[in-house]
Structure formats: structure tokens, C-alpha cells
Amino acid sequence: MPAKILIVEDEPSICENVVYALEADGFAVSTAATGQSALEQVKAQDFSLIILDVGLPDMTGFEVCKAVRRSHSLPVLFLTARSSEVDRVVGLEIGGDDYVVKPFSPRELVARVRAILRRVSAVPLPALRPDTAVPLVIDDVRCQAIYYGTALNLSRYEFRMLRAFAAHPGRVFSREQLMDHASEEPDASMERTVDTHVKTLRARMRGVRTGLDPIVTHRGMGYSLLETWPDA
Structure with a gap:
């Protein structure tokens, strides 16, 4: 049976986009538009993960998470328009496993779901499909x-470059x-080291996935991250 995800989101267009992205990637999906409905479904069904909007009409996502945590240990990914550090910290401290800020990339969301399930669950994941998920998750909270599924050992410049690539696959x-993107005070000397940082990024990523070059060179223009990925 595929991993089953509960999406708790009261904005129909956002919910539809998330449902489509997850179902296209092989997950089973249920939805709820209120916190109370979500809690009732958690009691009645077995889920592998909850994608939980913070701003629900009847209660906050934080309150829903606290209620879920009283009887369940399933992972929670917060989905919200709130981007302040305080909100992120609160969400993680009350038991959230990750935090995605709107607007977001559906591909990134799917990749984050996969990464969480690899860490906390033995539920088998559907195979990655070439056109649906980027197997790279950027965790801004933990840098x-x-x-x-493997944490890369990166310098701050390499992390920031990779974060820029991951935000816009194919660009x-x-x-x-x-x-x-990489430096607070970019200068000419930093620009000359970009190639070196890209070379290091490639080496570290090839160490995880031998034979796959995730960063594409565009002669005379620059670099991009793969937009289409092979099966896992």
C-alpha cells in the first residue's frame, strides 16, 4: 500500500495543487478543510504524514498538531504563509517535522515529504518519476x-548556491x-570561485548518487539544476 498523506488546507486552489503533485508521485491522499475534520480523520484512518496549514478557519495548525501529538506520532509538515523565525521555531518545537512557506514549489513539497518519511517511517515510498519530484530537499531551518535522503556536507557558499538551484530547477x-545568492558581499574574487564551488557541489552529490550529474553546464551562460530526474 502506498504511503497515505492527509492534507489539511482550507484554500481550494492550494489543496488541489498539492493533491495533484502527491497523487502524480504515487501517494494516496485525503483532504480536510478544518482542524476538527482533520482530527476526526486522524482518529478514523491510518496516515503516514500530515501536511498541515497553520491558518485554518476553526483553529490554528499549531493547535491541531498539539492535539494529534497527544495520541499519534505521525510526522507533520507545516504549510503556511507565515515566514518569521518565531513561527518556524514554534512549529518545530511543538512537534512539527518540517516547515514550508507559501508560495512554494509542489516539486519541493513532494521531495520534503519523501525526505521526512525516509527519516521517520518504514512505509515504502513510490518510486521517483522522471517528471514529478526533485530528490533534493533544502532545510532552511537546519541549513x-x-x-x-543523505545530508550533504557543504560550506555556506555551496549551501546557498544549491538552495538557489533547488528553488528553480532547470533555470x-x-x-x-x-x-x-552565495555571498552577502559579492565581489569579483567571489565570482571567480563560482566554478570551484560548483565543482565541489558536483563531487559531493556524485558521492551520494554515482553516475548522475545533477548540475548542468551551459557554455557561455552558467549552470542549472536538472529539471527531469531518473527513476530512483
Whole structure:
């Protein structure tokens, strides 16, 4: 049986996009538009993970998470428009496993779901499909990059570059743009080291997935992250 995900989101368009992304990737999905409905479904069904909006019409997602935690240990991924550090910390401290801020990439969300389930669950995951999920998760709270379930050992510049790539798979970044993303005070010397950082990123990612080059060189233009990925 595929992993079953409960989406708790009161905005129909957002809910539909998340449902489509997860179902296209092989997950079974249920939805709820209120906190009370979510709690009733958690009591009646077995879920592998909850995607939980913080701003629900009847109670906050934080309150729902606390109620769930009283009787269940299933992982919770918060989905919210709140981006302040205080909200992120509160969400994680009350038992959340990850935190995604709107607007978000459905591909990134699916990748984060996969990463959480690999860490906390023995539930078998559906195979990655070439056009549905990027197997790279950027955890801004912990400043980690998770690639095919493995945390990469990156410098701050490499992490920031990879975060820029992951936010826009397929987009070509010039060296100057990558420099701007990587450094608080970019200068000419930093721009000359972009190639070195990209080389290191490739080496670290190939160490996890031998034979796959995730960063594409565009001669005379710059670099991009793969947009289409092979099966796991």
C-alpha cells in the first residue's frame, strides 16, 4: 500500500495543487478543510504524514498538531504563509517535522515529504518519476541540503548556491547570479570561485548518487539544476 498523506488546507486552489503533485508521485491522499475534520480523520484512518496549514478557519495548525501529538506520532509538515523565525521555531518545537512557506514549489513539497518519511517511517515510498519530484530537499531551518535522503556536507557558499538551484530547477544561473545568492558581499574574487564551488557541489552529490550529474553546464551562460530526474 502506498504511503497515505492527509492534507489539511482550507484554500481550494492550494489543496488541489498539492493533491495533484502527491497523487502524480504515487501517494494516496485525503483532504480536510478544518482542524476538527482533520482530527476526526486522524482518529478514523491510518496516515503516514500530515501536511498541515497553520491558518485554518476553526483553529490554528499549531493547535491541531498539539492535539494529534497527544495520541499519534505521525510526522507533520507545516504549510503556511507565515515566514518569521518565531513561527518556524514554534512549529518545530511543538512537534512539527518540517516547515514550508507559501508560495512554494509542489516539486519541493513532494521531495520534503519523501525526505521526512525516509527519516521517520518504514512505509515504502513510490518510486521517483522522471517528471514529478526533485530528490533534493533544502532545510532552511537546519541549513541542510538532503540529496536522495543523505545530508550533504557543504560550506555556506555551496549551501546557498544549491538552495538557489533547488528553488528553480532547470533555470540557468549566470556566475554573477550565483555569486549574488552565495555571498552577502559579492565581489569579483567571489565570482571567480563560482566554478570551484560548483565543482565541489558536483563531487559531493556524485558521492551520494554515482553516475548522475545533477548540475548542468551551459557554455557561455552558467549552470542549472536538472529539471527531469531518473527513476530512483
